[in-house]
Amino acid sequence: MKLPEPDATEVERDIAIHIFTASAALVGVCLTVISIVGRITVGTKIHRLxxxxxxxxxxxxxxSCLLxxxxxxxxxxRRMHRLETAADIVFIIGLCGLVLACGLIVWTVV
Known part of the structure; x- marks a missing residue:
């Protein structure tokens, strides 16, 4: 028995839901890491990139979350597709920035 194929609109809506939840969670991750890095550098007057x-x-x-x-x-x-594509691109840019920040933290703390 073959299951019915999902509609393209349903797939895009599903992707938008995943971007929405992941972006919201990653905002919290960024804020948590900022506070942890602040604890590590307490007492120093080093401005951290x-x-x-x-x-x-x-x-x-x-x-990305708002898009x-x-x-x-x-x-x-059409509008849903445009907003979902923009959210996807902004999300990928955010992930790249997060990886860059993680690399900077690792290589400057060591």
Whole structure:
């Protein structure tokens, strides 16, 4: 017995839901790492590039979260596709920034 293939709109909506939840979680991850890095450098007056990068990255994930939320709320397929694509691109940029910040933290703490 073959299961019915999902509609393209359903697949895009599913992707938007995943981007929405992952982006919201990663905003929290960025804020948590900022506070942990702040604890590590307590007592020093070193301005850390990692803090700034993670703060910007949290905002990037917030934009991705808002775009995917917009994709879930619109009624037309064309607009939903555009918003979902934009959310996807912004999410990937945020992931790259997070990896860069993690690399900076590892190589400057050691």
């Amino acid at each position: 990692e803090d700034d990068l993670l703060a910007v990255d949290a905002m990037v994930f917030l934009v 995917s939320y917009g994709a879930l709320r619109v009624r037309t397929k």
